[in-house]
Amino acid sequence: MSANATLKPREFVMALSSAALGGFVGTLLRDLLIKLDDFPSATSSLVTWTHEIPWPLLIINFVGVFLATRLLRGPLRHRDPNNLSRVLVITGFFGGVTSYSGLFVDLAQIWHLSVGGSILVALGAIVSGVAGGWLGLLEWRR
């Protein structure tokens, strides 16, 4: 795992470029998917906390955990953390497409409408993350 802890300058630049490229594409995809759900409600005066649940981000995060786990247990299993494919896909793309901070921003907005609702969504996000990881491991269990 720690066989390649220090990179040569050229390898380091390549790794940074891979993280940047993956992050660019991942963030672009997340922003596009979240904006698809961004249409204003027709009954905006009657907004309840359930209308503020960030479904797109919750689904993106769940799928991201599932796929990242599958890749880390499958094709990328024996790759060094500095391996370009792993940096591009796991650190860059999946790191960019999923978001922890975005979840907290959404939870803070729900908090103003319902404290209980915010806690419920937070617990749901954690459970979905655990479930995504567990499902991602299933394929390799015998």
Added chain:
Amino acid sequence: MTLLLVSLFGAVGCVVRYLFEYAVRRHHPTQRPWATVAANALGSGIAGYAAYRLIGSADAQLRDVVLTGFCGGLTTFSSAFAIPAIIQREHHWGYSLTLIVTTPLLCAGFFVLGMSLAH
């Protein structure tokens, strides 16, 4: 234009997180995701500060670039749960559970701290 800037700052956030991970691995070779936890906590703190300052402001582009772009790229949900799943698979149950429970609490704490600093 906003979409391009958001994506560019997302890339910058990912690079900063990679630099965290690289620096930690270089000085303390470990399989444990300390740097990912630190990046998530720092990103959540910045997001708390920026959310307090920018949500509701007229500058929607700056809000999107900082919150969706930079903070979104700096933090990662996928590694925060994929790595504990793999650690659990290797029979380190206690450590995996500790990561799953403490990371959200730590990030929530940093988010609130960020909001408090912005207040």
